[in-house]
Amino acid sequence: MKIAIVASLLASASAFSIKQAAQGAATIGAAAVIASQPVFAADVAAGEQVFNANCAACHAGGQNVIMPEKTLEKEALEQYLAGGRNEKAVISQVTNGKNAMPAFGGRLADDEIANVAAYVISSSEAGWE
DSSP, rough: OHHHHHHHHHHHHTTTHHHHHHHHHHHHHHHHHHHOOOOOOEEEEEHHHHHHHHHHHGGGGGOOSSSTTSSSHHHHHHSSSSOOHHHHHHHHHHHHOBTOOOOOOBBBBBHHHHHHHHHHHHHHHHHHO
């Protein structure tokens, strides 16, 4: 299929330069690779459930009962979270733990951790209630 697409692009090279056709083929090839990869969209509502069952004992309302300055609020996440305030950094923290926080990798599935990360980032953006 890719060969047919590339051939089609090259056949229309009269309208495009060879460089433009090659760039188009590369774009199509990259799109095919991306389309074949599974996409996991984090579920904030599911993350809230996992958070309430596993994290709220120490982090109720986005707070931190062990280290009060290291909350889950936007400013604290930006300041204290290794990697900054983003889902990838939260996933790393939840998976591996740090200091008094235990590691949840192995206890929670990867999708549950991703959902928690989405919930934490979403809640920090909206302001914890």
